[in-house]
Amino acid sequence: MDYELQLRIERVSNVERVVDFFAGSAYEPARLDDHTVELRPPDEISERLARREVEIYLRVLERMHPGVGASLVSEIES
Numbered sequence: 001m002d003y004e005l006q007l008r009i010e011r012v013s014n015v016e017r018v019v020d021f022f023a024g025s026a027y028e029p030a031r032l033d034d035h036t037v038e039l040r041p042p043d044e045i046s047e048r049l050a051r052r053e054v055e056i057y058l059r060v061l062e063r064m065h066p067g068v069g070a071s072l073v074s075e076i077e078s
Contacts, residue, residue: 003047003050004038005027005038005039005040005041005047005050005051005054005072006032006036006037006038006039006072006073007036007037007038007039007054007058007070007071007072007073008035008036008070008071008072008073009035009036009037009068009069009070010035010069010070011069012034012035014065014068014069014070015031015034015035015037016031017065017068018037018061018068018070019031019037021057021061021064021065022037022039022057025057026041026042026053027039027040027041027042027050027053027054027057028040028042036073037070039054051072054072055072058070058071058072
């Protein structure tokens with residue numbers, strides 16, 4: 001894969017919650033530091049599609065854990 005998906009987590013106390021949430025998804029999470037989680041897409045899918053899927057997961061995460069403060073920060077390559 002020629003792209004990375006990273007999430008920025010506002011509070012350190014929520015990083016494990018985000019990792020646990022995505023561990024139950026098709027995206028493999030890996031904690032990079034106290035505020036960053038990297039997600040590995042399940043298949044060879046386009047970055048655009050992967051970003052859309054992760055945005056949907058983030059909406060579900062926010063519904064399940066209000067105020068978790070996670071956002072997608074990687075940029076789409078041209």
